[in-house]
Structures are given as C-alpha cells and as structure tokens.
Amino acid sequence: MKRVLVTGGAGFISSAFIRHLLRATPYEVVSLDALTYAGNLENLSDVQAHERLSIVHGDIRDEALVKSVVAAVDVIVNAAAESHVEKSIAEGAAEFVATNVEGTRVLLDAIREEPVERFILISSSEVYGTAEAAPMDEEHPLNPRSPYAATKAGADRLAFSYRATYDLPVVIVRPFNNYGARQHPEKVIPRFILQAFADEPLTVHGDGTASRDWLYVEDDAEAIEAVIEADLDLVSGEVINVATGMDVSVSRIADVVLELLGKPASLKEHVEERPGQVHRHIGSTEKAERLLGWSAKTPIEDGLARTVAWYRDNEDWWRGIQARARTEISVS
Numbered sequence: 001m002k003r004v005l006v007t008g009g010a011g012f013i014s015s016a017f018i019r020h021l022l023r024a025t026p027y028e029v030v031s032l033d034a035l036t037y038a039g040n041l042e043n044l045s046d047v048q049a050h051e052r053l054s055i056v057h058g059d060i061r062d063e064a065l066v067k068s069v070v071a072a073v074d075v076i077v078n079a080a081a082e083s084h085v086e087k088s089i090a091e092g093a094a095e096f097v098a099t100n101v102e103g104t105r106v107l108l109d110a111i112r113e114e115p116v117e118r119f120i121l122i123s124s125s126e127v128y129g130t131a132e133a134a135p136m137d138e139e140h141p142l143n144p145r146s147p148y149a150a151t152k153a154g155a156d157r158l159a160f161s162y163r164a165t166y167d168l169p170v171v172i173v174r175p176f177n178n179y180g181a182r183q184h185p186e187k188v189i190p191r192f193i194l195q196a197f198a199d200e201p202l203t204v205h206g207d208g209t210a211s212r213d214w215l216y217v218e219d220d221a222e223a224i225e226a227v228i229e230a231d232l233d234l235v236s237g238e239v240i241n242v243a244t245g246m247d248v249s250v251s252r253i254a255d256v257v258l259e260l261l262g263k264p265a266s267l268k269e270h271v272e273e274r275p276g277q278v279h280r281h282i283g284s285t286e287k288a289e290r291l292l293g294w295s296a297k298t299p300i301e302d303g304l305a306r307t308v309a310w311y312r313d314n315e316d317w318w319r320g321i322q323a324r325a326r327t328e329i330s331v332s
C-alpha cells in the first residue's frame with residue numbers, strides 16, 4: 001500500500017488534496033504541518049479520524065523529524081509554504097526563504113538518504129511573472145516579480161537540480177491561481193466574498209485588468225493525484241503546469257461575486273496598484289493533457305458559485321480566522 005506524505009496538510013490546497021486522496025484512492029496519507037497562522041486543523045476536521053490518515057505537527061525545516069517521517073513513506077507532495085504574495089512584500093521575505101527554499105532543501109536531502117518512489121514539488125505559476133506570450137508553457141522564462149514568487153522559483157530550481165545532480169525522482173508541478181473552499185481570507189477571492197457579505201467595498205488593485213488563470217482547487221487535487229499515478233519514466237524531471245488555459249480579470253471576478261450574492265456592482269472599488277503585480281497570467285494545458293491525461297473540469301462560474309456557497313455555509317470557519325487575526329494584532 002502506498003504511503004503519501006503531504007506537507008502543509010492543514011492548508012488550503014493540501015487539505016483538499018488529502019480529502020481527495022482518502023476519497024479516491026486506497027493510499028495511506030501522512031500530513032506534516034507546522035500550523036502557522038495559515039494552517040488550520042479545522043480544514044481536516046471531517047477526515048481527522050480517518051483510519052488511513054496520520055497527522056504530524058511539525059516543521060519541514062526540522063531535519064530529524066523530516067528524516068523519520070520520510071523513511072516511512074513512498075511518495076512526497078511538498079506543498080508546505082509561506083503562500084501569501086502581499087505578506088512577502090509587506091513583512092519581508094525571511095520566512096518565505098526559510099520555509100519555501102530551506103524547507104524544500106531539507107526534504108530533498110532527506111530523500112537522498114531515505115529514497116522514495118517520487119517527490120512532487122508544488123511550485124507555482126507565479127515563478128513565470130507576467131506572461132510574455134499567452135498561454136505560458138513550461139518553457140516560459142522565469143521572471144518572479146514578488147519575494148514570494150522568487151522563493152518558489154528557488155525551490156523549483158533546487159528540486160530540478162537534485163534531479164539533475166543526484167538522479168532523484170522529482171516532478172515539479174506549477175499550479176495556477178487556486179480558489180475554492182477553505183482558502184484563507186487573506187487571498188483575493190475569499191476576501192471579495194467576505195467583503196460582499198459585509199456590504200463593504202470589494203477593493204481591486206489598479207484598474208482591475210490584471211488577469212489570472214483561475215483553477216478550482218478540486219481540479220488541482222485531481223491533477224496532483226494524476227502525477228502520482230503517471231508512469232514515472234514519463235514525468236520524472238518534468239515541469240508540469242496545472243491550468244485551465246483561460247484567464248479572467250480580477251475586476252470580472254469581483255463582478256461575478258457581487259452578482260452571485262445579489263449585491264450592487266457599485267461595491268467594487270479601485271485602489272492603488274500593488275507593487276510587484278503580475279499583469280497577465282494564463283497557462284498552457286497541453287503538457288498536463290499529454291503526460292497526465294488531465295484537464296480542468298470546473299467552469300469558473302460553477303467554481304465561484306460553489307465557493308460562495310461554502311463561505312455562506314461555513315461562517316464559523318472564517319469568523320474564527322478573523323478573530324484569531326485580531327488577537328494576534330492586539331498582542332503584537
């Protein structure tokens with residue numbers, strides 16, 4: 001029986017991925033998460049008692065712990081990260097370098113000593129920066145435009161170098177902008193939803209024409225599973241985008257959220273442009289289709305409707321996060 005280690009398991013994407021693995025595969029799953037401000041065990045509450053899930057509270061930079069966990073698994077999906085672009089700009093890059101680059105280094109060195117069947121690094125489409133050509137395929141230059149994106153590029157190329165240097169079975173996955181249930185309210189789509197609930201302005205940076213390739217998180221989970229199932233010879237050493245091939249502007253997302261909630265379009269408000277902004281982001285889907293037989297299933301309107309419904313039905317979840325954030329501000 002395969003044992004899959006998922007790092008960052010209490011986060012947004014990893015918790016959806018763990019739920020997917022438990023539902024769709026017979027695999028045993030180990031979650032390793034440091035429970036930073038972004039990690040929330042409530043994200044796993046419905047599967048916490050599952051007989052095939054083990055939950056380890058710990059840091060991917062803890063070499064001894066990582067080595068012992070890695071020794072007991074066959075596949076690693078490294079998704080633990082400091083993940084918020086704006087935090088990397090406002091608060092500095094130190095934590096981002098430490099977790100995203102050094103943490104990935106610790107995991108890669110662990111598999112040199114405790115070999116695994118495959119190591120999947122969850123990189124990010126942010127490593128590309130603004131699209132020079134659309135759609136961006138995996139050969140697009142890496143021009144990360146924020147400290148967050150630069151640390152993801154560092155981890156991405158470090159993983160690649162371990163494949164080239166030590167012949168380790170590394171696969172690099174570059175998901176585009178995920179959205180869906182359980183995404184931290186610091187990210188743009190949940191922020192818009194909660195602003196709309198409260199009849200507050202939905203603040204859009206710049207003129208709102210910045211566009212993204214929005215990927216429903218459950219589609220992303222299926223893509224990552226497809227990387228586990230793929231013939232290793234086909235995917236080892238490869239970089240694979242996980243995208244829809246379509247881009248939608250941030251401004252349009254705000255409009256759809258307001259429409260779904262029956263709120264006036266006048267709630268949308270433009271504020272100053274964000275430094276390090278990526279202007280256009282659209283991913284090529286060709287390689288994922290060819291190597292994994294995977295393509296995204298969920299149209300943006302359906303995914304947004306499901307996401308809005310989830311936030312409407314799970315007020316305790318997001319109110320808890322808001323209350324914890326207020327406590328942190330008042331004690332710091």
Ligand SMILES: NC(=O)c1ccc[n+]([C@@H]2O[C@H](COP(=O)([O-])OP(=O)(O)OC[C@H]3O[C@@H](n4cnc5c(N)ncnc54)[C@H](O)[C@@H]3O)[C@@H](O)[C@H]2O)c1
Nearest residue numbers: 008010011012013034035036038039059060080081083178
């Ligand atoms: N959200 C997106 O749109 C998106 C797109 C592309 C790639 N990614 C990547 O996918 C991964 C998951 O993103 P997310 O949005 O779910 O992030 P998230 O912030 O919701 O979750 C990150 C998780 O990692 C944990 N973590 C942080 N530092 C850790 C450490 N040192 N050791 C162990 N655990 C630690 C946190 O506690 C949290 O549970 C990240 O690698 C991110 O860069 C995200």
